Amino acid sequence: VKPMSYAMPSPHRNAGLCLPLATLLIAACADDSTSCPAGGDGCPAPEVSSCVPDGFDAVPILNGSLQMVTLGQENDYVSLHLSQTGFHEVKSPEAIAKKAGTVMRKDATFLDIGANIGYYTFMFASLGHRVVAVEPFTMNRRAMEGTLCLNPHLRSLVKIVPAALTEPVEAENSRCRISQRLDVEDGKNIGNGILTCSPKDSFQDCKGAARCEEVALTTLDQVLAEVDPSSVDVVKIDVEMHECHVLHGGQTLFSKFKPQIVKVETDFSASKACVDDMAAKYGYDLVPDTEQGVDGTSGNDTIMVRL
Numbered sequence: 001v002k003p004m005s006y007a008m009p010s011p012h013r014n015a016g017l018c019l020p021l022a023t024l025l026i027a028a029c030a031d032d033s034t035s036c037p038a039g040g041d042g043c044p045a046p047e048v049s050s051c052v053p054d055g056f057d058a059v060p061i062l063n064g065s066l067q068m069v070t071l072g073q074e075n076d077y078v079s080l081h082l083s084q085t086g087f088h089e090v091k092s093p094e095a096i097a098k099k100a101g102t103v104m105r106k107d108a109t110f111l112d113i114g115a116n117i118g119y120y121t122f123m124f125a126s127l128g129h130r131v132v133a134v135e136p137f138t139m140n141r142r143a144m145e146g147t148l149c150l151n152p153h154l155r156s157l158v159k160i161v162p163a164a165l166t167e168p169v170e171a172e173n174s175r176c177r178i179s180q181r182l183d184v185e186d187g188k189n190i191g192n193g194i195l196t197c198s199p200k201d202s203f204q205d206c207k208g209a210a211r212c213e214e215v216a217l218t219t220l221d222q223v224l225a226e227v228d229p230s231s232v233d234v235v236k237i238d239v240e241m242h243e244c245h246v247l248h249g250g251q252t253l254f255s256k257f258k259p260q261i262v263k264v265e266t267d268f269s270a271s272k273a274c275v276d277d278m279a280a281k282y283g284y285d286l287v288p289d290t291e292q293g294v295d296g297t298s299g300n301d302t303i304m305v306r307l
Contacts, residue, residue: 051149069146108233118144136215175203179212220250232257243271262304
């Protein structure tokens with residue numbers, strides 16, 4: 001894989017972050033105090049104040065089993081739901097498998113494309129599942145990095161890729177920026193970014209706009225080749241109208257890894273058509289997932305289930 005450089009922001013103090021290694025992958029760092037694993041006798045708990053960036057919050061999730069860093073309750077509905085209920089959309093990986101009419105593997109590896117602030121990532125990791133989380137928005141990754149700081153026992157399970165995924169031609173010839181969606185009522189979804197791409201010679205940067213940044217661009221095939229997981233069993237794709245681009249750049253996901261479950265946001269007709277095509281090509285059944293979530297949210301997702 002051709003290495004791509006990506007300038008990371010300065011890590012928050014004691015956040016336990018890895019520096020980029022001239023690749024897209026940020027491997028979760030080992031705990032600085034490896035002789036004192038989380039939960040060990042005499043091991044001090046991480047100080048919340050040292051893990052949570054200014055303006056962010058820490059809330060208990062999953063029945064209080066984890067502390068998770070969020071974007072605050074005022075401007076982000078995912079963060080608000082987590083603070084109110086302790087979960088978002090589903091309570092467990094098994095709930096996804098149940099909707100798909102199958103059973104979750106106990107050693108499943110989870111690929112979280114469009115991880116947002118990482119609820120699905122940490123829901124899986126908290127049960128011992130290995131996770132590859134793809135998230136281009138720096139603000140969201142800062143929240144995820146803070147959660148790893150608060151829960152250092154999860155660091156070895158979570159790998160974060162700081163990039164946006166697209167199809168090969170766009171990855172080669174375009175530059176992209178991500179910015180907060182402007183069509184969200186009252187601006188209450190600040191962690192939900194929209195990717196805007198254009199040819200390199202006509203790219204327009206953010207011009208100082210708040211919550212807007214240029215992002216590294218690659219394909220899912222490149223990420224899978226670089227990370228080289230032993231398996232990919234469960235996938236979530238939620239990238240705000242860019243789902244087709246992700247799928248077109250990720251053929252090895254189906255030809256090599258053959259995940260059991262692929263949950264895709266299909267609110268938009270083009271995304272649903274791409275999912276239908278992939279299901280027919282690679283032998284997947286389709287299960288609509290339009291039920292109201294346990295936290296009151298609803299969506300229009302489609303779950304691909306390997307036959």
